[in-house]
Each structure stands twice: as structure tokens, then as C-alpha cells.
Ligand SMILES: Nc1ncnc2c1ncn2[C@@H]1O[C@H](COP(=O)(O)OP(=O)(O)O)[C@@H](O)[C@H]1O
């Protein structure tokens with residue numbers, strides 16, 4: 365296939381298994397995010413794809429070429445890979461233009477300069493061509509690093525948590541620009557991150573890894589968010605309300621109402637997970653009292669206490685905007701099925 369393919373890669377440091385049978389493909393022009401907790405092997409996978417780490421088990425292909433397999437190890441500079449790592453700093457002793465020209469030694473000087481300037485122009489940094497890295501802000505350095513990685517027109521771009529040093533406001537903007545530039549340039553892009561929001565904001569497809577270096581779910585951002593494969597994936601996006609119950613006629617009763625449990629057998633022990641945004645006030649719902657309300661900014665976090673059959677059970681709910689509550693005013697809530705998940709208890 366065109367683009368990048370990682371097939372059945374397993375990697376061990378000493379006796380510690382870091383990657384476990386990882387397979388993924390990224391088509392040209394596509395952006396795939398590998399999302400996993402710190403230490404699960406994300407950087408190791410990128411280093412293997414780039415040729416900075418020797419492959420032990422599996423195969424990596426770029427375009428029609430096998431670049432890594434047992435007995436095969438194409439050197440990094442022959443792989444057509446662009447890298448943007450968190451600690452992949454710009455050369456401080458070179459101008460911005462020379463930084464971007466660095467990967468273009470193969471070209472004639474005037475052609476290299478023309479291409480580097482075009483790339484700097486594309487990332488909005490042409491005016492800084494003669495500046496030095498230390499005079500630029502974090503976001504500007506990030507743009508130059510992207511220009512430097514893309515200038516040689518790599519077939520594959522590998523990005524390792526590239527925005528984690530940027531502050532929140534800047535991060536969102538740089539992310540957006542980066543996606544636009546990558547889409548326009550067209551390499552197969554694999555980005556690794558531990559930040560679910562980053563993966564959601566940038567990816568065409570997400571691969572979720574667990575702490576053991578295993579891919580546990582693959583899908584579009586919508587699939588990962590609305591149809592998580594297990595409680596681990598469901599809880600990536602923040603703390604959930606957890607309840608347990610027993611299935612009867614493909615339904616399960618909870619203190620906040622009856623939940624559909626399609627496909628589960630009668631008597632199955634299940635775990636019911638509800639996102640805080642999945643609990644909403646409803647005219648006729650399960651009775652609760654609001655124990656506490658806290659304004660978080662755009663939304664409020666409420667601590668709810670159930671007043672029904674399972675008296676005293678506490679829940680966390682998020683509602684848009686501010687929330688005013690007067691002492692012991694009674695309320696009722698219902699569950700949004702889009703944010704309610706049922707999994708077998710193991
Ligand atoms: N060169 C190495 N030698 C030994 N252990 C390593 C080496 N590189 C990474 N590790 C270990 O492998 C695991 C995965 O590391 P890494 O790929 O950096 O994870 P991530 O990028 O997901 O945080 C960690 O436990 C790390 O300590």
C-alpha cells in the first residue's frame with residue numbers, strides 16, 4: 365500500500381514489553397493519532413518507523429518499500445520520513461532559513477533556498493528567515509520545525525507530542541494550522557499523543573493504546589467517543605459515574621433510571637458508565653438533590669445525590685453555563701443514551 369504500514373510490531377527493552385503486536389496503516393494525506401498513556405511505547409514506535417531504533421519483531425513499510433523487518437534496516441535518511449519531536453529543537457547557531465534548508469542538501473543551493481522560503485511562507489514565517497531560533501516564541505519555533513520537517517517533501521510525517529510545550533490557547537491555534545498544512549502537503553502523518561483532546565481535534569482516525577502497549581480500539585474520533593470498546597476507552601475523556609447492575613430483559617435498572625443493555629443475557633452482571641454531560645435535568649426523571657454546584661467556566665459541575673430507591677448515591681453532572689440552586693430544591697434527572705455505556709463486569 366501507499367503511505368505507512370506497521371505490521372505486528374512487538375518491542376522489548378530488557379525484559380520489559382513496550383509494544384505488543386501493534387499494527388496500523390496511514391494513507392497519504394491521512395492523519396492518524398496513536399493515543400495512549402505515558403510510557404506505553406508511543407515514542408518507541410515512532411523511533412522504529414523513523415529508523416532510530418532497531419526493529420525486533422514485525423515489519424514496517426513506506427510506500428512499496430520494506431524499511432524495517434528482521435534483517436532489514438533502511439537508514440533514517442533513506443526512508444523519506446519527516447520528524448517533529450517535542451525535543452527536536454531547532455539548531456540555535458543557524459538562521460531560520462538555514463534550519464529549513466538543512467534537510468535539502470541534495471538540491472542545488474538556489475533551488476533549496478527557493479523551496480525553504482516557500483515553506484517558511486506557507487507557515488507564515490518568511491519574515492523571520494534571517495532570525496535565530498532563540499529570538500522566536502514557542503509557537504513560532506513550532507512553525508519553523510514543521511517547515512523544516514516538510515521541506516524535503518517526506519512521504520511520511522511522524523509527530524511526537526509536538527504541542528505539549530505550548531500554552532493552551534496557542535496550542536489550539538497551532539494544531540489547526542498544522543493540520544491544514546499537513547493536509548495540503550499530503551504526507552501520511554502519524555501523530556502520537558497522550559492527550560485525548562489533541563487526538564480528537566486532529567485525527568482522521570485514532571488508535572487507542574493501553575498501558576501495556578496494545579491497541580485496544582481503532583476508529584474515527586466519533587466512534588472512539590460515542591462507541592468506546594471498553595471502560596478504559598470510555599474513561600479517556602474524563603471521570604465517569606460508575607454504577608453496577610444486573611440485566612433483565614435487555615435492560616438494567618440504575619438509581620438514575622433504566623438503561624438499555626441490548627445483547628446482554630438475563631442475569632449478566634454489568635457496569636454502567638455515565639459521562640457527567642450525560643446527566644440532564646428532566647421534568648419526569650429520577651429524583652435527586654443538588655448537593656453542590658461549582659462554576660468551572662463555560663460549564664458547571666454539580667454534585668447530585670439520588671433521592672429515589674438508592675438513596676444517597678452521589679453523581680457528578682456537568683451542565684452548560686452557570687447554575688443557581690436554592691438549598692434543598694428537589695430536582696429530577698434523566699440519562700442521555702449517547703453518554704451512557706454498559707459493559708460486562710469482569
Ligand atoms: N532505550 C530504552 N532503553 C530502555 N527502556 C526504554 C528505552 N526507551 C524507552 N524505554 C522504556 O519503554 C517504555 C516506553 O517508552 P516510550 O516509548 O518513551 O513511551 P511513551 O512515548 O508512550 O511515553 C518506557 O517504560 C520507557 O522507560
Ligand SMILES: [Mg+2]
Nearest residue numbers: 406407408524
Ligand atoms: Mg513519548
